[in-house]
Amino acid sequence: MIRMLLRVLGHEYAQPMRRTVALLTTTAMVEGLSYALLVPVLRALFGSRPADTRPWLIAFGVVVALYAVLRYRSDLSGFRVGTVLLRGMYRRLGHHLARLPIGWYDAGRVGEVSVLASRGLLQAMGVAAHLLAPFISAGVTPLTIVVVMLAFNWQMGLAALVAVPVVAAIQIWTGRSMAASDVDSAERGHEATGRVIEYLQAQPVLRTGGRTVERFQLLDDSLQEVQRASRRTTISTLPGAVGLTLAVQAMFTVLLALGAHLALGGRIGAVETLTILVLAARCADPLLSLSDIGGKLRGARAELARLDTVLRTEPLPQAPEPIRPVRHDLTFESVAFRHGGRTVIENLSLSVPEGERLAVVGPSGAGKSTLLQLLARFHDVDAGVVRVGGVDVRAIDTEVLMARIAIVFQDVYLFDGTIEENVRLGRPDADETEVWAAATAARLDEVIERLPAGWASNVGEGGALLSAGERQRVSIARALLKNAPIVLLDEVTSALDPVNEAAVHESVERLMAGRTVVMVAHRPRTVRRADRVVLLDGGRVVEEGGHDELLRRGGRYADFWRTSATTVAG
Incomplete structure (x- = not known):
């Protein structure tokens, strides 16, 4: 996804995007580390010397403040980059379309380019402003928390780490299973757009021929196909969403059982067990959000793929050393x-x-x-x-x-x-x-x-x-x-x-x-x-x-x- 986005953006806009991704990743890691400080805070609070909590609380406050600053900077960077990208990509797309051979503009391109230049480009370029931050946070923050869990107790950390490939596999499987539905939805959407344009442009002919009812039926059929494709897409998302929820709940149940077993055996304190379970619970929210974010990213990726296809269409070649004619025969x-x-x-x-x-x-x-x-x-x-x-x-x-x-x-x-x-x-x-x-x-x-x-x-x-x-x-x-x-x-x-x-x-x-x-x-x-x-x-x-x-x-x-x-x- 990121690789395709950088390719579509080109050299001019790729560097600001890389900086934004790096800033968002750092922010997500700091967020995970801030949760990690809950372990020493709770350990001191429930220990024999509650006063020892003070330095850990101060450290926790500093890290949270740092996270707040980084979150503000990263979100602002995302919005700024998204705005610049949208403006720049409109220019790039317009310039490229102006250089394509006239023969490329057949009748089927009307609806496609219309959707791409409006909703499609907004959706694709909105990745930087709206989707990158939650996506990176949903992936990096839980991983950081898992690393912290490994540092405090390797058994529970290892148990949490097992969930990583499971969640990744579910996301990959969901994406592949929905690929056909996404393509079908996009095709139906483009066809419906073309029908709407055709219907509006053909009003004089249709009215004089008394064919408006029949023509409206064609448009209505096209819009119904869009509705059916949307329903199929929604149904196809259910297995992935349910599977992800079950996997996260199963992970938490396993950690709860393992923590109780270790605590009863005296190999880990009750406070550490409670803290690690709190961290595991904190992992659940971003992981569950991956289902919704993944759907939006797939839609954006599909638009990016279409945009990439258009931008990679070869324009008429330009002479490396152009010649200026002096006559006009x-x-x-x-x-x-x-x-x-x-x-x-x-x-x-x-x-x-x-x-x-x-x-x-x-x-x-x-x-x-x-x-x-x-x-x-x-x-x-x-x-x-x-x-x-x-x-x-x-x-x-x-x-x-x-x-x-x-x-x-x-x-x-x-x-x-x-x-x-x-x-x-x-x-x-x-x-x-x-x-x-x-x-x-x-x-x-x-x-x-x-x-x-x-x-x-x-x-x-x-x-x-x-x-x-x-x-x-x-x-x-x-x-x-x-x-x-x-x-x-x-x-x-x-x-x-x-x-x-x-x-x-x-x-x-x-x-x-x-x-x-x-x-x-x-x-x-x-x-x-x-x-x-x-x-x-x-x-x-x-x-x-x-x-x-x-x-x-x-x-x-x-x-x-x-x-x-x-x-x-x-």
């Missing part, structure tokens, strides 16, 4: 890319000279959007090379590459903040004049003027408070503010009404001016603005050339164009 050289068990791009070669506008068209699933993602290095190719300015994108520092590329997607995601904050994501250090100029060029100023709060208007989660056209204008303004030399456009007007489409086209024209552009397009108006057109099908370049030239050839592009024009007209 784009090249695909015999590129192949596979995803989800199928070939998306196959042996594709293509070049886009600096300043040229290339339109990429083709049927759904042809690999058009993937082409843009490979340029932005959202994925690494399986074969071939993608170059920007003559440099392999894998040899370019990620920040340098991203600084050269502005991307406008069809589905725009805006962060829950103001319009200005979302536009400034393009270049946070831009001054107000530059931000307003970008907004005006994107015709976002028209949107701002009709909103009551203007620039300060909140867009809602994902931009839900704005229309699709308004979100697209924010996205284009963001790209304009970034002022990158390469622009990637992914069907930016395919879902817009005619008024918004005209406004967005005008904005896109300003965005493309003087830049190298690759745009996935379906609309005739967009394709005609390109210097060159490429038709993709099955991940291959089927035809390429100018729009009018390809129409005159009467090949696949001409057929595709006629079909597209008919669909748009219809």
